[in-house]
Amino acid sequence: MKTARRQLAAIGVVLSAVMMMAVTASGSFAAAPEPSTEASSKPVVLTIGTPEDLGTANPFKAGTVSAYEMMLLNYDMLYNFTVQDLLPTSGLAIWPPTHSEDGKTWTFKIREGVKWSDGVPLTAHDIAFTYNFINEAHMSYFAYALGHPIAKDAFEAPDDTTLIWHMEEASLVPESPPWIPILPEHIWKRFWGDRSPNHANTKEFPNVPAVGSGPFILTDYEIGQSWTMQANKEYWGGSPKIDTVVFRVFKNPEALALALKTGEIDAASGLTPALFNDLKADSNITTIEGTPVDFDDLAFNFEGTADPSLRVLEVRQAIEASIDKQTLVDRVLLGYSWVGSQVVLPQYKRYLWQPEPQEVHDFDPGRAEELLDQAGYKDRNDDGFRETPEGDPWSLEILAITDWTNSVPEAKLEAGYMEDVGIRTSVKVVDTEAANDLWYTQDFDMYQWGWDPNVDPDYILSIFTTKNCLVWSDGCYSNPTYDKLYEEQASTLDEAVRRDTIIKMQKILYDQVPEIVLLYPNVLQAYRNDRFTGFVRQPFPNGSIFFTWSSTPYLTIEPVTGSTGTASNRSGIPVALWAGIGVVVLLGAFFIWKRRDSEHTE
């Protein structure tokens, strides 16, 4: 009798537990509810997956793409870039500025009525403070965008809506939107005069939550996981149509793509070509093949232990002619790249020069062999490899860097192409650390590298100047004519003259081949079209939708009817399965207890 009662009680416990689990599960793990007419009362959350963590919210330590995206959203710049074609346009300052006749004093009219997210008015004083602070604290990463040299207190604000920039030398630099977030003086002034080691006090400031003037303000940052930005509904450029943007970190590229497929995120950036192809098949996902923002190159060394043959123009031209760039694009990046040519990216049209069809350096192994023969590098012993003009064995080495995704496969393909025209070539694979050591000691022939040029070409062109040897120059290329042209374009006030000078410089680089621009990788992104719409590509129509050149694309994003983004979706284990698991566990416990009980009875 007692045993029977116990058995009945146990069955009752099992059934009760199953019912409780079902109720709990339905509350916590139920599948996504159907979109309701009350969706508009819930915040609209756009969740973007990215492989790169924010790292820091402090602008003076920011160095990642993610950090720059955060700054673009959280802060304003003096000028913005147009969505259409990346030309300068009004930001905090009204375009265009004016300047004195000698070009050394520039005046900017600052927008009125702008406020920081904490309600304090934003004025020209904040801009003057930001620029002077950067200069005073030697934050050279930003300071280069303001041109060199900069005098102390070069920026002044005679009133709330006027900024004056005093330049040491005349230049058109102020017309290029500088990649500098304008910071609130009332927050950052405490660090003025920071003389701590490495400006530690300034750089240690976490800046979370941040005070900014941009369309989204950083409110939370979980290291290694995510950062959250809330919409600034008072933004001077227009109120965002979404309430929150959350960036989530997925180091595993497969996980990033999976998260988009399952709906755990609404959009993704930094996709790999293979996963990008996989996402194309999903009708709920729109894939974006955005215009490139950087290029991969094979740089030549002109100093140190570099092989002397690389100082011979025909040899460099032959190496370029021997490489099939289209195959690099197809095999390494599965076609998601443009064939490289010059150092100014093709979409930066303001100063772009493009070679005429007859000037293009095509893949032409026959021409490569002719050039090498002309230069005296011939195969004298019929072993398939060429010797120097003096008859000595000749070989070249390419440094490939393991930390760079495409570096090793590109280098191996290039080595193969060079050997096809008789240049004995090897590939030395090193990590970035070792590559930097070899670079500083100039102990290499060629190496795989890449650059992400600014919209204004001043920076990328400066890399090839003599004065940048062992600073930014890849191989210490030196050309006095080129150096002179660089100084001319930096100091002229005539836009047309500057453009002509820059075009001449591009022609020199293209003809002299100090490095071979191999390809321009596309930016691969995607978003859930069943949740959001209104994405604008910058530059229009082929650019990216995130991680671009301004925050403007975020202002037009809006939810499709009935969606609130990831806030409305929670997948999980179905209720029935939870119930089944519960039954199995409890029944198992019951039978074990029963078996013990019968052993005891025996």
Place this chain on the structure above:
Amino acid sequence: MLSFFIILVLNFGLMQAAPGDPVQRFARSSRLTLADQERLREEFGLDKSMPVQFFVYLKNAAKGDFGLSFITGQPVRQVILAHTWPTLLLVGLATILATIIGVFAGIVSAWRRGSATDKAISAVGMAFYAMPDFWLGMMLLIIFAGWLAWFPVGGYSDPQAATTGFPHLLDVARHLTLPCAALTVGYLAEYQLIMRSALLDVMGEDFITITRAKGLRDSKVRMRHAVPNAMLPTITMTMLYFGYVVGGAIGVEFVFSYPGLGTLTANAIEAQDYPMQQGLLLMFAAIVLAATLFTDVLYGYLDPRIREA
């Protein structure tokens, strides 16, 4: 303490032995001028002599100050602490589950030595043990997070979910399930084999024969006499292993984008963040030393023979 001091010295020496100039490595990609590089070298103390640098290093280490991250500028200690709890939770839970399941499987396997059950348990356990944990993680990710969408794809918690209370616990539990399963399944075979081997040794002892001769039921002989004596090697291995696994869950943490010490270590190496690498190395060394010390103490508590000796 001596062991820890040796590790401190080795830690400093290893970083000094790394080829090249850390400032130059940092400068190349950070667009620093030569003047700024010199300033940076002076400000990081890299212009000082080796003994001075070592003394400063020891003084700071004694305060738990490992400097600022080269990359983020945040205090190394703060960043490491932020990543420690997720790893302790993941590895701790996986260790406990692997131990429980592995021990139970080892007991069954040993008691039914030579049977089909024994062979099946050992074969399955070895199969899982042979699988790389990151591969196992990927399979779980694809099946349970991808195809079935039963669990999240990655992370420690949902940024939009509650951050306190029971809902937060449930959220963390959901995110923890798959990475924990990957580690548990991968490690339980070790515990199963150790337990099986130890139990087989004990089963051959005279006192077990005597307990059987006294007429005690099989289950009681097993659970009250054999298993307690066979547990000691398993406990030792569990505690020792815990220290190593804390720093070694990089594969699983990467697969599930789990923000733990493994991910932090991989990022620090990739970004050449030397202060972070130094801090992490000391952290892992401290955990291993603490686990070893705890094992010694626990062993003495569990085995009266050692206590009396």
